[in-house]
Amino acid sequence: MRLVIIGGGILGTAHAFAAIGRGHEVVQLEREPEARGATVRNFGLVWVSGRAPGELALTLRSRQLWEEIGGRVPGIGFRPAGSMTLVRTPAELAVAEATVSGPSASTRGFELLAPDEVRTINPALRGTFLAGLHCSTDAVVESRQALPALRGYMTASGRYTFHASTEARTVTDTGSGATVLDEHGRHFDADLVVVCPGAAHGGLTRELAGALPVRRVRLQMMQTAPLGETLSTAIADGDTFRYYPGYAGPELDRLDADQSQSATAARHRMQLLCVQRLGGGLTLGDTHEYEEPFAFDVDESPYEHLVGVTEELLGHRLPQVIRRWAGVYSQSVDPTAISTRVQADDHVWVVTGPGGRGMTLGPILGEETADLLNL
Numbered sequence: 001m002r003l004v005i006i007g008g009g010i011l012g013t014a015h016a017f018a019a020i021g022r023g024h025e026v027v028q029l030e031r032e033p034e035a036r037g038a039t040v041r042n043f044g045l046v047w048v049s050g051r052a053p054g055e056l057a058l059t060l061r062s063r064q065l066w067e068e069i070g071g072r073v074p075g076i077g078f079r080p081a082g083s084m085t086l087v088r089t090p091a092e093l094a095v096a097e098a099t100v101s102g103p104s105a106s107t108r109g110f111e112l113l114a115p116d117e118v119r120t121i122n123p124a125l126r127g128t129f130l131a132g133l134h135c136s137t138d139a140v141v142e143s144r145q146a147l148p149a150l151r152g153y154m155t156a157s158g159r160y161t162f163h164a165s166t167e168a169r170t171v172t173d174t175g176s177g178a179t180v181l182d183e184h185g186r187h188f189d190a191d192l193v194v195v196c197p198g199a200a201h202g203g204l205t206r207e208l209a210g211a212l213p214v215r216r217v218r219l220q221m222m223q224t225a226p227l228g229e230t231l232s233t234a235i236a237d238g239d240t241f242r243y244y245p246g247y248a249g250p251e252l253d254r255l256d257a258d259q260s261q262s263a264t265a266a267r268h269r270m271q272l273l274c275v276q277r278l279g280g281g282l283t284l285g286d287t288h289e290y291e292e293p294f295a296f297d298v299d300e301s302p303y304e305h306l307v308g309v310t311e312e313l314l315g316h317r318l319p320q321v322i323r324r325w326a327g328v329y330s331q332s333v334d335p336t337a338i339s340t341r342v343q344a345d346d347h348v349w350v351v352t353g354p355g356g357r358g359m360t361l362g363p364i365l366g367e368e369t370a371d372l373l374n375l
């Protein structure tokens with residue numbers, strides 16, 4: 001079959017990858033010269049730790065797919081680095097203790113470590129904390145390298161073409177397939193069209209699928225100069241417990257009630273996540289903003305908070321911050337939905353809305369759609 005995939009982020013690329021893997025021909029269209037949406041702005045975390053119990057099996061399958069893809073496409077920079085969530089208060093420690101005695105603790109590879117044990121695994125963590133919740137199944141990919149690396153691999157199949165600077169304007173079902181008209185007046189005929197527009201919920205997406213049950217969420221991020229040593233795991237602070245459904249329980253209710261989150265973190269709905277890039281710099285974030293119109297500039301106070309918390313955990317000054325940016329993702333408003341996958345016409349599908357887990361789940365969402373469409 002011939003597929004046209006609209007959108008060059010991880011969802012579009014993972015859908016292309018699944019279709020190519022099943023022997024089909026794919027044309028992928030991206031409106032920018034290079035994808036510059038949520039995918040290239042994220043941490044690259046393949047995050048198992050805090051996923052809801054109902055999503056765990058799917059998440060682990062996606063992580064497995066990332067690992068397999070990493071074997072074939074080293075350029076994505078897959079590392080089974082694991083993560084360390086560092087707890088700093090008794091209420092956070094109680095959540096971590098409940099987590100390691102929970103039913104899925106061994107499946108997720110959780111263990112609770114004393115500070116000296118934390119430093120055995122991640123010697124860069126020389127700062128102040130009560131304990132570390134180690135998750136051995138969390139992993140990392142290089143967000144800014146993954147898309148071109150995957151495209152290079154698919155191009156070698158001889159069945160894949162990527163058109164950059166190509167906005168899809170209309171998609172018309174022809175009865176036996178569909179045709180896409182781009183901004184340059186070119187037509188692309190397909191047996192199936194899959195639209196993965198990210199947070200572009202208006203325009204073509206709305207014309208095809210109406211008002212989807214999704215919202216947009218904006219996050220602030222930054223990156224430092226090289227750390228000068230290895231940060232062997234991703235790190236997180238106890239605020240992450242507040243945002244991931246996998247930690248739900250009475251201990252988390254008590255943490256939420258104790259008002260210990262800093263005023264800045266509470267105002268900007270912050271958590272600390274930190275990943276070392278292959279080049280040695282640290283990607284740090286994040287904030288969560290839900291109400292539009294979003295700010296067009298970045299706010300400095302969340303960055304001061306992130307620097308303070310990270311320096312407390314590392315026990316020394318961070319290298320200079322060299323980049324700051326914001327990103328927007330598309331999130332399904334149905335908390336039980338993992339993404340929003342809509343059949344817009346007989347041969348046209350729209351897939352978006354994976355929220356803050358789209359990088360993690362990209363490969364499995366591509367495979368799921370391929371199964372659904374009998375590719």
Ligand SMILES: Cc1cc2nc3c(=O)[nH]c(=O)nc-3n(C[C@H](O)[C@H](O)[C@H](O)COP(=O)(O)OP(=O)(O)OC[C@H]3O[C@@H](n4cnc5c(N)ncnc54)[C@H](O)[C@@H]3O)c2cc1C
Pocket residue numbers: 006007008009010011012013029030031032034035036037038039040041042043044045046047166167168169196197198199200204219220221285286326327328329330352353354355356357358359360361
């Ligand atoms: C700051 C930040 C940090 C995150 N961290 C993580 C993380 O660590 N782990 C994780 O699992 N998830 C993370 N996420 C979520 C994850 O990045 C997203 O869920 C995921 O990247 C969404 O991929 P996508 O392909 O749907 O969207 P995008 O990456 O936004 O790609 C959509 C693409 O479609 C293109 N497009 C839209 N309309 C058209 C059109 N008409 N024609 C042609 N092209 C079109 C756009 O230009 C864009 O390039 C994070 C998100 C953000 C913003």
